[in-house]
Amino acid sequence: DTGVSQNPRHKITKRGQNVTFRCDPISEHNRLYWYRQTLGQGPEFLTYFQNEAQLEKSRLLSDRFSAERPKGSFSTLEIQRTEQGDSAMYLCASSFPGQETQYFGPGTRLLVL
Amino acid sequence: AQSVTQLDSHVSVSEGTPVLLRCNYSSSYSPSLFWYVQHPNKGLQLLLKYTSAATLVKGINGFEAEFKKSETSFHLTKPSAHMSDAAEYFCVVSDSWGKLQFGAGTQVVVTP
Numbered sequence: 001d002t003g004v005s006q007n008p009r010h011k012i013t014k015r016g017q018n019v020t021f022r023c024d025p026i027s028e029h030n031r032l033y034w035y036r037q038t039l040g041q042g043p044e045f046l047t048y049f050q051n052e053a054q055l056e057k058s059r060l061l062s063d064r065f066s067a068e069r070p071k072g073s074f075s076t077l078e079i080q081r082t083e084q085g086d087s088a089m090y091l092c093a094s095s096f097p098g099q100e101t102q103y104f105g106p107g108t109r110l111l112v113l
Numbered sequence: 114a115q116s117v118t119q120l121d122s123h124v125s126v127s128e129g130t131p132v133l134l135r136c137n138y139s140s141s142y143s144p145s146l147f148w149y150v151q152h153p154n155k156g157l158q159l160l161l162k163y164t165s166a167a168t169l170v171k172g173i174n175g176f177e178a179e180f181k182k183s184e185t186s187f188h189l190t191k192p193s194a195h196m197s198d199a200a201e202y203f204c205v206v207s208d209s210w211g212k213l214q215f216g217a218g219t220q221v222v223v224t225p
Contacts (some may be wrong), residue, residue, distance in 0.1 A: 042215030104157040
């Protein structure tokens with residue numbers, strides 16, 4: 001068991017570019033969550049999946065953000081037309097069916113110039 | 114709706130002395146509560162969780178927390194701080210779908 005992995009670990013992009021992040025959850029974890037953490041704050045919920053179904057999206061997730069989990073395994077989070085305010089750490093977590101404990105990946109740190 | 118409030122943004126302790134991190138929660142039902150720790154450049158790690166079993170919860174690395182419904186509190190303690198405890202600590206409440214609501218965090222500094 002290698003834990004939750006996220007790629008890339010760091011991303012620097014220019015304003016207006018699109019970026020995509022990937023999360024690989026712990027195998028057999030059917031729930032997958034995305035959070036965003038800005039400097040000096042706690043993580044904030046963005047969206048989550050149960051298997052391949054996206055069940056909830058936060059109001060923080062504007063129409064420039066889209067997340068997918070096509071086969072119920074890995075997930076991608078895409079940000080279109082990035083803005084400087086999108087600069088943050090993007091965290092992925094997964095949990096086992098029926099259990100509340102979420103296991104977090106190391107995060108992808110995004111810097112929009 | 115549920116929320117958590119961490120009462121201290123920074124706590125400084127001397128090595129070997131007790132640590133107390135305070136957290137109050139608000140929830141319309143019996144909550145599930147967690148403490149997570151985040152070391153610099155590392156992922157969030159679960160310290161302990163409360164899920165309506167024993168009110169005194171023991172976690173990893175000598176930490177424990179007590180759930181007090183009458184005070185709506187879930188304070189985290191450790192009898193003797195170690196240098197490796199320097200990190201950011203988050204009090205967290207979970208909704209019925211497992212969505213986590215994090216507090217703003219408490220930065221712990223441990224001095225020799």
